Amino acid sequence: MLKRSLTNNLGYKVLALVIAVVLWMIVLNAEDPVITREFTNIAVTEENVNVISEAGKAYSYADGVNTVNVKVSGHTSLVNNVTRNDIKAVVDLSKISDTTGAVPVDVSCERYPSLDVTTEGSSGILRIEIEDLVRKSLNVQVTVTGTAAAGRYVGSGTASPNLITVSGPESVVSEIESAQVKVPVGKGTVSNIRTNSDVQLLDSSGNEVSSSVLTLSESRVSVDVPIYKTKEVPIEMGITGEPAAGYSVISSEYEPKKIVIAGPDKALKEIDSIKLSDYDITGGKGKLQESISVMDQLEDSLPRGIVLTDPSITVALAVDIEKSGQETFSLPVDQIKLTGAKAGYTYKVSGLKSAKNVDVVLNGTSQKLKEIDESQLSGVINVSNLTPGRYSLSVLVDTGSGVSVADTPQAAVIIAQDETEE
Numbered sequence: 001m002l003k004r005s006l007t008n009n010l011g012y013k014v015l016a017l018v019i020a021v022v023l024w025m026i027v028l029n030a031e032d033p034v035i036t037r038e039f040t041n042i043a044v045t046e047e048n049v050n051v052i053s054e055a056g057k058a059y060s061y062a063d064g065v066n067t068v069n070v071k072v073s074g075h076t077s078l079v080n081n082v083t084r085n086d087i088k089a090v091v092d093l094s095k096i097s098d099t100t101g102a103v104p105v106d107v108s109c110e111r112y113p114s115l116d117v118t119t120e121g122s123s124g125i126l127r128i129e130i131e132d133l134v135r136k137s138l139n140v141q142v143t144v145t146g147t148a149a150a151g152r153y154v155g156s157g158t159a160s161p162n163l164i165t166v167s168g169p170e171s172v173v174s175e176i177e178s179a180q181v182k183v184p185v186g187k188g189t190v191s192n193i194r195t196n197s198d199v200q201l202l203d204s205s206g207n208e209v210s211s212s213v214l215t216l217s218e219s220r221v222s223v224d225v226p227i228y229k230t231k232e233v234p235i236e237m238g239i240t241g242e243p244a245a246g247y248s249v250i251s252s253e254y255e256p257k258k259i260v261i262a263g264p265d266k267a268l269k270e271i272d273s274i275k276l277s278d279y280d281i282t283g284g285k286g287k288l289q290e291s292i293s294v295m296d297q298l299e300d301s302l303p304r305g306i307v308l309t310d311p312s313i314t315v316a317l318a319v320d321i322e323k324s325g326q327e328t329f330s331l332p333v334d335q336i337k338l339t340g341a342k343a344g345y346t347y348k349v350s351g352l353k354s355a356k357n358v359d360v361v362l363n364g365t366s367q368k369l370k371e372i373d374e375s376q377l378s379g380v381i382n383v384s385n386l387t388p389g390r391y392s393l394s395v396l397v398d399t400g401s402g403v404s405v406a407d408t409p410q411a412a413v414i415i416a417q418d419e420t421e422e
Contacts, residue, residue, distance in 0.1 A: 032075045038120065041067040042087050043212075044105060048094040052130065059093065060169040060213045062127035068105050069123045074115035086111045089119075091126060101127045131169040138164055138179040140199060140221055146185040148227050153262035153309045154185055155226035157193075161218055164199060168214035177204045183225050193225040228262035230309055235259050235294075236275045241282030243321045248365045248402060249281065250320040259294065259313060263306040271303060279317055288319040322365040326406055330357040331377045336395060336411065340384025347383060348414040358395055358411045364403030372403065381411060388415045 044066045052059050068089050072082055089107050096103045105124050109117045118124075142157030159181055166173060181197035198220050201209040211219075239252050259274055276297050281288060292315045295308060302308075333349045333356055341347055351358040360377065362369065379395040395409045 032077050034074060035076050035079050036071055036073040037079050037082065039070045039072065039082075039084055039087055042070050042084065042089045042107070043067055044089045044091055044126065047090055047092045051094045053133070056133055057130050058133040058167070058169040058213070060129050060131060060172050062101065062129055064210065065126065066212055067123075068107065068126070069120035070107050071118050071120050072109060072115055073118075074112065078112045078115055082109060082112065082115070087117065091128075093128065096128050096130075101129055103128055129169070129171075131171055133167060134170045134173045135165055135167040136173050136176060138166060138176070138201075140164055141178060141180045142223055142225065143180050143182050144185055144225060145182060147187060148185050148189040149187060151230055152190055153228045153230050153307070154189075155228055155262070155307060157183055157223055157225035159197075160222045160224070162221075164221070165217040166201065166214055172209065172213060175203045176201045176209050178202045181221060181223055183223055185225070185227075189227055192227050193223075195223055196220055197223050228307070229265060229268060230260050230262045231268045231271070232258050232260050233271055234273045235315060236273050237315065237317070238278040239281050239319060240278040241280045241284075243281055244283050244285045246324050246363075247285045247321050248324045248363070248368065248404075250322050250365050250367060250402075252279075252317070252319045254315050254317045256313075256315065260309045261306055262309050263303075267303050267305045271306065274298065276315065279319070281319055281321065284319065285321050285323070288317075288321065290317045291315070292317060322367070324363045325366055325369060326361055326363055327369045327372075329360045329362060329372060329374050329377060330354075331360045331374070331379055331395070331397065331409070332357055333411065335375075335377060336379040336381055338413075339380055339382050340386075344418050345388065346416045346418060348416075349381065350412045350414075352392070352410055352412055358409050360395075360397050360399075360409045361406040362399055362403045363406045368402035372399070376400075379409075379411075381413060383413060383415065386413075386415055388417045390414050 070087055070089070072079055072087070086109050087107065088110060089105050091103045091105055093103065102125050105119055105126060107117050107119055109115050140159040140162050142159055144154050144157055148154050164179055166176060180200050180202060182200070183193060183195060183197060185193065199216060199218065201211055201214070203209050235257055237254055239249070243249060261268070261271065261274070276292065276294065279290065294313050294315060295311050298308070333351065336349055336358065338347055353359060358379065362372065377397065377399070379397045381393050381395055383393070391413045392410050393413050395411050397405050397409065399405060
């Protein structure tokens with residue numbers, strides 16, 4: 001009876017079932033339609049890399065392309081939940097074409113296996129180039145970005161390890177010029193920085209070289225960046241030597257007069273000034289100007305731990321040297337002192353041309369000669385071991401700085417014995 005009931009009008013019942021399924025599909029597509037989303041530049045990962053490495057070779061992607069564009073199709077409720085991280089793109093390096101280097105890309109979405117995932121256009125085939133495996137050793141340079149707090153200076157950072165080895169395809173490794181790590185410093189930073197940073201590989205133009213086909217002995221290193229206190233100290237500098245014959249120094253000036261240094265507290269306390277080498281003006285004439293690199297002079301003499309906050313700072317020096325002239329001045333005899341005079345003798349001094357004055361010829365620039373005040377001139381005559389008589393003796397004249405005596409002046413000196421001593 002039951003069997004007859006089930007098989008009775010079987011055709012109609014099958015038709016009804018088909019119609020129900022179709023209606024369900026129609027409703028489903030109306031409520032959750034099928035859509036397609038595109039994902040571009042999905043990075044490719046590699047399988048069976050050992051096939052190449054065990055042969056002593058390395059691989060790179062032709063034209064540097066190691067990404068694919070992907071289409072994901074399926075019901076809206078699933079497709080809209082897919083992220084880039086859900087899509088996996090893989091190349092099997094054991095399947096590289098010996099003639100063209102082409103290898104297919106296998107794409108999938110493991111999170112939603114019911115979705116249809118395909119590569120778009122020709123991106124599903126990548127071309128691999130097989131090259132010799134080469135190695136290069138690089139010093140890791142520390143690049144600091146930002147500035148520390150006021151009154152603080154960011155010193156040179158060091159990486160540990162500071163030497164890494166990069167291995168990979170010759171065409172890629174040959175592009176690498178340097179390795180660096182970047183350390184950001186905030187405006188409120190007052191103490192040393194210790195951190196771990198990823199190593200970046202750079203070409204000669206400073207552009208980053210992709211490390212996707214490279215092997216680094218260390219891809220992440222420890223970095224120490226010292227933060228120093230600063231101190232402003234005066235710069236000491238002078239001139240040495242003599243200008244050309246017949247010339248005199250009018251003035252010498254230099255700027256800046258102070259410089260900012262940085263370093264550990266103890267080292268800073270021991271420094272009160274920075275001494276630069278005196279500038280040699282030997283044989284100079286006219287206006288001399290020089291730009292002097294402070295670092296060049298101090299690089300080997302700075303105390304341990306001390307650095308210049310501006311390593312490129314220069315001192316601008318200007319020396320004015322004028323041709324000397326001559327002018328005759330009168331030195332009053334009462335401004336001449338006698339040394340070696342003995343008791344019991346009388347000494348009388350007079351000029352050779354004038355009884356009251358001795359002519360003094362001075363060399364100097366016009367400016368310096370104008371500054372000479374005859375009332376401030378003084379001289380000295382040595383009368384040691386002289387007996388009574390009349391003498392013409394040299395006068396040593398004190399002229400002050402910036403001028404010199406052209407010819408040693410002479411004065412007449414009469415020495416007489418006191419009558420009470422006879």
